[in-house]
Amino acid sequence: MTVIAIHPVQPSIPHTTRTTCPYCGVGCGVRATPHPDGRVDIAGDELHPSNFGRLCVKGSALGETLDLDGRLLQPKRRDEGPGSALQAVSWDEALTATAEGFRRIIDTHGPDSVALYVSGQLLTEDYYVANKLMKGYVGSANIDTNSRLCMSSAVAGHKRAFGEDLVPVDYTDLEQTDLIVLVGSNTAWCHPILFQRMTAAREARPNMKLVVIDPRRTATCEMADMHLPVKPGTDVWLFNGLLRFLAREGLTDAKFVDQHTHGMDETLTAAAGEADSVDVARRCGIEHQALLDFYRLFAKTERVITAFSMGVNQSSAGTDKVNSIINCHLLTGRIGRAGMGPFSITGQPNAMGGREVGGLANMLASHMDLDKPAHRELVQGFWQSPSIADKPGLKAVDLFEAIEAGRVKAVWIMATNPVISMPDADQVKRALSKCELVVCSDIVENTDTSAFAHILLPALGWGEKDGTVTNSERRISRQRAFLPAPGEARADWRIISDVAKRMGYDGFDFTGPADIFDEHARLSAHANSAFVADDANPSKGIARRFDIGALTGMSPASFDAMKPVQWPLPADASHTPIRLFSDGRFSHPDGRARFVPTHPRAPVNSADEDFPLLLNSGRVRDQWHTMTRTGKTARLSEHIAESFVDMHPQDALMHGVREGGLARISTKWGAMVARVRHGGGIARGQLFVPIHWTAQFASDARVGALVNPVVDPVSGEPEFKHTPARVDEFRADWYGFVLSREHIDADKLAHWTRVPGRQFTRVEFAGRGVVEDRSAWARELLGVDAAHLDWLDYEDNTAGVYRAAHVVDGKVIACVFVSPRPDLPSRSWLASLFDKTELEETDRIGILVGQPMRKGADTGPTVCSCFGVGRNTICDAIRQRNLTTPSAVTACVKAGGNCGSCIPEIKRLIAETVVEQAA
Template sequence: MTDAVRTTCPYCGVGCGVLARPDGSLVSVAADSDLRANWPSGHRALVSGATDSDLRAIRPSGHRTLTGDPAHPANHGRLCSKGSALAETLDDGERLLHPMVDGQGASWDEALDLVAARFRETIAAHGPDAVALYVSGQCLTEDYYVANKLMKGFIGTANIDTNSRLCMASSVAGHVRAFGEDVVPGVYEDLEEADLVVLVGSNLAWCHPVLHGRIAAARTARGTRVVVVDPRATATADGADLHLAIAPGGDVALFAGLLVHLDTAGAVDRGWLVAHAAGFDAALAAARETAPDLARIAAVTGLAAEDIARFYAWFAATPRTVTIYSQGVNQSSAGTDKVNAIINCHLATGRIGLPGAGPFSVTGQPNAMGGREVGGLANQLAAHMRFDQPEDLDRVRRFWGAPNLAERPGLKAVDLFAALRDGRVKALWIIATNPADSMPRAGLVREALAACPFVVVSDCWPTDTTERAHVVLPAAGWGEKDGTVTNSDRRISRQRAFRAPPGEARPDWWMLAEVARRMGFSEAFAWTSPAAVFREHAALSGFENDGARIFDIGALATLTDAAYEALEPVRWPLPAGGSGEGGRLFARGGFPTPDGRARLVPLRWRPPAARPDAEFPLLLNTGRLRDQWHTMTRTGLSPRLMAHESAPFVALAPGDAARIGAADGGLLRLTSAEGAALLRVAISRAQRPGEVFVPMHWTDAFSASGPVGRLVGAATDPVSGQPELKATPVRAEPVPVRWRGLLLHRRAVRPEGVHWSRVPAGAGHALALDGTEPLPAALGEFAARLLDLPRTADWIELADPSRGAWRFAAMQDGRLEACLFLAAGPDGAARLPQGAALAALLGGAVADAARGALLAGRSAPGGGVAERAICACFGVGVTTLRAAILDRRLMTTDAIGAALGAGTNCGSCLPEIREILRDTHADAA
């Protein structure tokens, strides 16, 4: 459509293109097929029997819909469930709208003057290392560039780190060790040209569904084999040709054994090694020590010897092999070694930079790559230059005109917050991230924030971090700011504004530049647009480069404002004077090392830093869910994204559940050396015995369980500084459930003394409650505390002690403010009403005649029944799915897709659909 703005999704590092209207409503493209594929959630019943012309006629007026950009090479129009629901996250109701100082409203001048003054005073009294920035892979490249220039160039400290330290730092370190620079050699098209795809520590089907869809298409088209190396039987492992349920920390041993096998099988490309790499003999010798035979590898990895042998044989016999790795590799105390163990195997075989062949790191955040380009990590200089190279220091100093340039790396994330807690860092500015929830040892991080004399936070929404800030700055968000992001295959794309920022929200680059000017650095921070920032960033990448660094986008340094606005997605390197965009790298060598050769790294396996023992016999793994993003500040606003998993849980194997007496749906207290959390139990055959899994997303705002980071320790990789988030020793103890409850409220209340979890519903919120103590005799007072409302004349109650059921509703000015349903016993949930339909009544007038029906749990006529979502893209729930399977005699996932649409968009729900299909027919039989 001519009025569509082309922008880029703000979620993962796939970097999908999105279309949006300038007025802020999101649009679907004109193709008839897209009308059906992108129909709004909640109207699917209309779709199945309607023609395309019917769909145009019955589309709800004013309903925002969204589509991927068919012209964007990363996604060719496809979006995952999160991207498809972006329109539902644009409500400004919970946004930060105005600067705040000590909880009171302030003008921008007052807030920025204060930030600049406190930073100046801290530096004058304690030196530049007493201040720090903690930024985010959700910053745009222009934001990142200004932050890095301010801290490293002009304040004179490298104490700027990013939450990418938690997800990609080990990949960065592994790339630098192997290639001499942080470079991903391959491109997305390799996933479609490979004959073997090995996924290591990557639940691609849930975390990068669009890429997983490209692999699925390749399997259909060319029979691509897929091997998944992951402790859990994830959605990605479902349907793989081989799933290796590896023991945590076993990756180095597995790939050391593969290197030995490649040599024994004659698959090593010695000619390529002689010409383009160094260190093979030392790497092979170390691998033989770590993995002398299959029995040793099986003992370390917990895998069957025959499965290991099958994987090795497939890898050795398949020249077109891509190895994709992500957080299961990186988030480890041996993460960098894991990365290099994988890269060693590709270097040894010369399988790098070729069609369908290479090691491939996929990033978790939308601009983790862009942040690495500008030096967003504390141990990096800008434009892939290095602190340990004096000529690089001199080059950046001269380009920036920055005589006070930092000359050594700064504090990495875990060390930064430790320094904050012990007083070495006295002023901190946090941008676009929520470390009070996302960092390991979250309790100590919160103590550190409380201890710091001056904390500034820039964000779009209130978080557990903004609650602890002295100054809160309202940031422009996705759809409101302009800039660029770089995805996992080095493609730079524009994020364009299509709506005005709410209130007084402003872009992060602007805030940073304004503070820099107030600190006396006006000349170096005189940009008037993100395009000007980008031009400087591009110019630095090409400054005195001459091919020494692969990262070079000098060809973009002279873009006019109009050309920047119109910039098409383009992949680096893009040196000045070059032709065309960058492609695959290193097939013919040309590594950015002194001798132009790659390095194979000798490695020896070591176990995780912390191991189970008698006190903490289980190992905790944390990770992502399909429909959620980080700490849910955005996705938590979407009812349909909360409908698949509405509460945090702890997944454990059936045998472990039986051993400790945990019941499915019950409560379990997890305790580590760092803290404890109470969580719902999900018994799952996907779990390895001896291990538990907890999703990373929930916070104090969404659950009494709070962030799982409160359990995770501070062990880090010695090279990358990335924390171990996949292997924390814990113990698990069941906690009896005395009663269940449902609380519907117009406000996002946080009840005390009960276990709860919250989802958006209707005009308010629905909270599931679990009581660990018996219901008190004075139930009225107890209900008033849970409702956080006084007992007034407009308060109605219904008690049925014989059934163990009590119900309350509170009106204000004749409108429904909240209602509460309680049911005694651990099975009480079965006696609670469906919350979603009742929540639609919140804020509305309830006639006297309808009050009895309300307390009985009956909604207004036409109110729907909530069901757990299976396909978030098409709004298909489990009840609808099972009924259709039986009523229409659907036998395959293709038939389900044709009937309901489920599974036909991003495909991340297909493994669960297959399971429901099998179970439904088995139950019927």
């Protein structure tokens, strides 16, 4: 029986700690209360201005992810390369080996022969120390981050337009606007609390409109007034067309444009060189009338927010997409005022904090530019460092190509899993297998990436580490520790500092996160002239709107008590505008924003005869990144348990695959296997596959191995949304699943996915060949002795069906179901049997028959993960009580009553049930 390891016992009197959620960029406040038995109660923080007490299902389930199973709890070293055994070593040995390895390679091959690859999961203090080490002491800018994969196009677009990476919108604007345009953002699933704020505002002001621009009909579209299902890669055509329409309709804010911008004429000329609105609609794959309806709605609505996310950024034209959006707001002066502006919604909890400290390979700390000598001189002088990087470093894709080529010989990977998350991920495998020195700092021992590490360094996880994060609206919040450090785990900033000191560098004698934050805040204010009246005078320093000088000088106690605050926060707040750009001043030297001409271009790789479909990758509602955290909790796996490929039914028919069956998805870069489904929201010629599944959870479901490695030429962000692909049947002779309280070794099966359960582990599988003795096969799979007496099984050789259960003292230990068809019995009903201390006779009969004997026992697939409400329960309530609204369903069965991310699905179930009853 599996025993779950927990943190050391907490004090007998529970104490509640206010902290910040570690998931998406919304930055929700959390109240965490640990108990002596290892439980941690999680609730939303009513005082936090991001969420006012609400949490999505991932945030609500944080307490279920804090056990120590699978944790890396002591430093380890592997001397023989990938595949060899790891040996536990002391911290001194691990730190010395890391420092000496980096020092030797730098001394032999130069500073650009080493690199750091970091993460938006790091706290700002960790990010700051890592950036300082590489750029100011090693003297190389070879430090990049997995944030390159999600928001670097937004950064590049902001810098081109505004002169600095600045997000001018905050969350309150979403509640004051009259029109929200969501572009490439399934906000209902990926940023649920932000979406709740939008929908609540619409309920309060019914005239407020929501438009979704997305190739897929996602859950977000269920709540929209208008959905434009544009072809992938056509956003620039769409927004250039909008720019021309606005100019033609006389909606240019001539005063704003004349006084506060440059480049309008060139940009309009570039946009005018494209086709008319009829051709724009054709290129975008939407009806011309729908296009005009959107343009007219945007034109007549003064207060407009255009919010964009990965569907815009993750593109080989991502930066141009961002600027084509910003251009429309500059032309109409819809920026710097309440309820309007372009809004980049970040994906990670501290992507913004990483940007503040220069975490990208082409940036310097405190929003300064690596390519400007005066900026480099200012940062180096402040750090008093021996050197400063004088050219951009390698961006993520280029970095791993340089590792494979042998130009980068040592890499330190922190809090990220690039063997899963990078495009062309098998290339990352090849690169790491050749690398002379691979160091991984992580909280998990076994990841797809750590398998290639020579040195593993145990880091602190959420609930154990202490510092700050910055959310999508520039709000700095505290992440506070409420659990003791497990085993020998240490804070990332401390690990980095200890290695730096062993490499012979001064400047890393930090006493704690408060000390680091203070240095970060002082650098933000150092020679910063952004809020000085005569900031055109070069002697006043370098102007940048990122300034948190008001937060310098805090004691550790003051830092610990710091409330969420939004920057800019200069020491002298008398010149600080209420909101960014409200004074019409931008961060270019002349204070003016820039229109950026954007020329539409098709994605680099197009569908062809060999790869006729287009693969789009993204997130699902209840999982996060590579599932090292969310994969621990059964609740978050009940909505979507397996990787899938969503495709149009006609495409499935043409490619010989069927819903519920398995398919092999192939591209020029790799292949994977996933369950076929028809979600109803995808156009012909397109595929969608989620990003989350790894080798720890499935035999062959790494979508990163398939993804096109082409990048945006400005931002370096990869093309995750447009990879030519094909789909073929994954032949299986039989399908099945196991629910077991014991570990199941599934490696002999043709395909498998491991799913956490509340009292068991579930394995979905497919197999090939003829099994002569199914009972013997099942006993071997479950590890049951042949002499065990309480073994229930049923076999229909004609139908190819087999069912069995292992029972001990009346309690079900495991069950296995096999069929030649993928439509197997309900897992939710069988899962409920594991909660019983003793099976009833009707339960035993049900197992053999393959369905519950009692009405209502099968609640169906989970719809509401917050309250564990299944589809059958919801549909029964709709039928029996004639429910017509999601709020009525919530009042009846609670579904949708917490985070609200299931409300679009409830809305669809209501519509489907009404149609069913009418028929």
